[in-house]
Amino acid sequence: MSITPMWRVDRDGSMFTDKKAAEEHDRMLELAANLTTLLENHFTIDEQLAEEIGLLLSRNKDVLSKAFKGKPDLVLKIGKDSEEKTAESEVA
Template identity: 75%
Template structure:
């Protein structure tokens, strides 16, 4: 029987087999939370929509940074409804099976 170390992100309960990836995911969620709070503080916006926008922006922060630096055409790389897959994300049901 082998033992696989797992890291759990408290914010959303996702599990990772790599500590660095777990920390990166946590930072992404922290940024999304900040964006959500900013949207809710400055606009009359539905909480769910603000969360979705926050997640979309934080998942694509690198593309947005390039766009803000004068390359708006890179925004075409952001696919609606798509989420970049983390190669080392593990479904908890699979981890305990």
Template identity: 65%
Template sequence: MAVIPMWKCDRDGSMFSDKKAAEEHDKMLELAANITMLLEQTYDNIDEKIAEDIGLLFAKHKETLAKAIKGKPELVLEIGKESAADQSADEDSSE
């Protein structure tokens, strides 16, 4: 019987067969959590779920957002298109 090493992310329980991928995922989740905290500290009445969703969205697309901030603002619209497509796919799979 073969032994396959796996890495588990403490934050969400995701499992990875590659340590580097697990660490990158953990860093992404840490960034998302920090963005969520920033939103909750800045906006008293923000819904917790919405703050988490925004935090994950920004963390997942940090490279694109960095490019947008550095002078290519149109790239933000591509994130919106991807997110809408992802939500549509999620809704289709849950039916």
């Protein structure tokens, strides 16, 4: 019988076999929570919508960082990669 160490992220209960991946996921959720708070503090916005926007932005922080540094077209590709993968899996 083998034992596999697991790391659980307290924020959402996600389980990981890799500590680095668990920490990265936790940082993404922390950024999403802070973005959600920012949106709620500056706009009259539904809490659920603010949460979804916060998660979208934090999941795509690398793309957004590149977009802010002079490649604004990258923003338009957010979500298209996952849509293309979904379409490819439906064809297969």
